[in-house]
Amino acid sequence: MSATQSKTKRVSFVPFFPRLGELEHNFKEIVRIITELKGNTDIIIFPELTSSGYLLENLVISSAIELPAGLPKELIDASDGMEIILGILLKESGTIYNAVVVLKDKKVHHVHKKIYLPTYGLFDETRYCSPGNDLITYEGTLGKCAVLICEDAFHPALTYATYAAGAEHVIVPSCSPTRGITEDEPVAASYLRWRKRLEVYSESFGQFYYYVNRSGSEDGVYFDGKSIYVSPNRESSETLVSRSKSETKDETKEYNTIEVQLSDSISAFKHGGPFQHENWDLNRRILDKMHKTHEPPK
Amino acid sequence: MSKPSESGNSFNSQKKTFEQTLPLKPIQSELVIEVVTNTLRNEVEKTGITDVILGLSGGIDSALTLHIAAQAFDKKKIHAFYLPYTTSSPQSYEHAKLAAKNTGVTLQTIDISNMADAYFEQEINSSSNSTDADIKMQKLRKGNVMARLRMIALYDQSAKINALVLGTSNKTEILLGYSTLWGDMASAVNPLGDLYKYQVRELSRALQVPNAIIDKPPSADLWEDQTDEDELGITYDMADRILFHWIDLAWPKSRLLESLAHIDTAAEKVEMILKKVQYSQYKRKMPLIIKLSETTIDREFRYPRDWGL
Numbered sequence: 338m339s340a341t342q343s344k345t346k347r348v349s350f351v352p353f354f355p356r357l358g359e360l361e362h363n364f365k366e367i368v369r370i371i372t373e374l375k376g377n378t379d380i381i382i383f384p385e386l387t388s389s390g391y392l393l394e395n396l397v398i399s400s401a402i403e404l405p406a407g408l409p410k411e412l413i414d415a416s417d418g419m420e421i422i423l424g425i426l427l428k429e430s431g432t433i434y435n436a437v438v439v440l441k442d443k444k445v446h447h448v449h450k451k452i453y454l455p456t457y458g459l460f461d462e463t464r465y466c467s468p469g470n471d472l473i474t475y476e477g478t479l480g481k482c483a484v485l486i487c488e489d490a491f492h493p494a495l496t497y498a499t500y501a502a503g504a505e506h507v508i509v510p511s512c513s514p515t516r517g518i519t520e521d522e523p524v525a526a527s528y529l530r531w532r533k534r535l536e537v538y539s540e541s542f543g544q545f546y547y548y549v550n551r552s553g554s555e556d557g558v559y560f561d562g563k564s565i566y567v568s569p570n571r572e573s574s575e576t577l578v579s580r581s582k583s584e585t586k587d588e589t590k591e592y593n594t595i596e597v598q599l600s601d602s603i604s605a606f607k608h609g610g611p612f613q614h615e616n617w618d619l620n621r622r623i624l625d626k627m628h629k630t631h632e633p634p635k
Numbered sequence: 636m637s638k639p640s641e642s643g644n645s646f647n648s649q650k651k652t653f654e655q656t657l658p659l660k661p662i663q664s665e666l667v668i669e670v671v672t673n674t675l676r677n678e679v680e681k682t683g684i685t686d687v688i689l690g691l692s693g694g695i696d697s698a699l700t701l702h703i704a705a706q707a708f709d710k711k712k713i714h715a716f717y718l719p720y721t722t723s724s725p726q727s728y729e730h731a732k733l734a735a736k737n738t739g740v741t742l743q744t745i746d747i748s749n750m751a752d753a754y755f756e757q758e759i760n761s762s763s764n765s766t767d768a769d770i771k772m773q774k775l776r777k778g779n780v781m782a783r784l785r786m787i788a789l790y791d792q793s794a795k796i797n798a799l800v801l802g803t804s805n806k807t808e809i810l811l812g813y814s815t816l817w818g819d820m821a822s823a824v825n826p827l828g829d830l831y832k833y834q835v836r837e838l839s840r841a842l843q844v845p846n847a848i849i850d851k852p853p854s855a856d857l858w859e860d861q862t863d864e865d866e867l868g869i870t871y872d873m874a875d876r877i878l879f880h881w882i883d884l885a886w887p888k889s890r891l892l893e894s895l896a897h898i899d900t901a902a903e904k905v906e907m908i909l910k911k912v913q914y915s916q917y918k919r920k921m922p923l924i925i926k927l928s929e930t931t932i933d934r935e936f937r938y939p940r941d942w943g944l
Contacts, residue, residue, distance in 0.1 A: 356944070357941050357944065358942070358943070359943075392939050392941075393939065394938050395936070395937050396939070518662045518834075519661065519662055519663070520663060522663075523665055524663070524666060525663075553677055554673070554674040554677040554678060555941050556940045557674060557678060557824070557940075559673060559674040
């Protein structure tokens, strides 16, 4: 392997369009896409709840799977020599979680259970799922990685925690319904919220962010199939937007593969960045104290 | 540098007009077209049905729905019907034809006059009517019967040609309850239901709906010279401004009333709009089911509409 190759990794974003509660169909389609991309990529990122779809309601019960038994063998085998990240509905000791599984070298390499389940507006996740209660990093193809599922990444405490743990790559599989049509920019408010946040996190913490939203629609709710890639390197910082223009009921046809340069410049940025003198103990003490003195609004 | 005002407010709300107090934001038409056409296509394709059907009244809402459908589907898969009654204005037909021609969709006609008159003769015309209230009620009943007959025709045709019925009601009229339950409100998918009337106009311009249709006064065309705004007792513009601030920007009623306190009759308009929304809530919900079991439909028995699609 040449030096250049070792510094460059190919990451594919797949704006998957699942069928609601049709696991067999969805897994077949996931394996088809992986097979198609194999050899031309190192990491494939699918969205939140890839295997089942999102607005499931009571379909959660028949859509939850145990690990690794619930994953088809072909899917686990497909991770031979590559890393596959996908959202599933996880059943563990009779409890259901919105989770993301990382498959690598034909094994379940890492699992993250969504911690913050949105239950407001059109969201009703705590009705159907239990929250995860831990966040850990893993050694992935890119280096030290963390997974945050959709709403998790709306909580700066969690993105900050990934930084505290030294994660340089944060993967954010998502099911973000498109909403808000009166923005000043020709994009939805829901998309703008994501892009702004990820750019701020990336710049602040010197991390790479990989966000993948699903495509298609459920019960009249649209998902834009946009992916956002933000690099912390000042000289190559970019927001990549890809979307599936030809999403149909049966096939997700368009993916976007990028090359990530794993140069030393992120550590250079960190040295010069605002967090170089981060005082973890002091931060924790301040946070505890501030929270204790917080009075909820009357 | 400007001097801070003594009240601490840099602007004086006393001088603001109704429009300035409740400003409306333009929509991102290109984004709306992307979301609406993709979602419409997805939701129809999922069912395995390839065709759509809709009624064209000659008005802006159905013309826009047709233009959206034309973005999403092959013209041959769109079935547009003009469904006139004897009193329908000839201009309505001209405008229905104009919309169809603009999209390249064939327009078919089913006259509902005979069906409607048979019922009117038997049940409405023969009843005694002396007061203005009686006459008003008869007009209302006839209007509702016509809307429901159009629904019957569209749903029957949808079975004949295996097509899904597209809705044409906008957010303003759904919220005000200015539509007929099980009549023009009936559809499988409604692409306009989250667009206020002013947004319907903006989108219509973006999709090049003919100006003659966009610019004429909105009318249900149930009798001669009828206009929606006369019947509602408020302009769509005012209704949109109140609804947008109350619903989309979550202004409480008290803030609406305070902000408009300096404008004559504004408080009445606010009260009227809010009441109309509240009184018509039943039209936006499925009929009540009296709960008996532990697993009642839509309470504990919850499945998405797209279940299995």
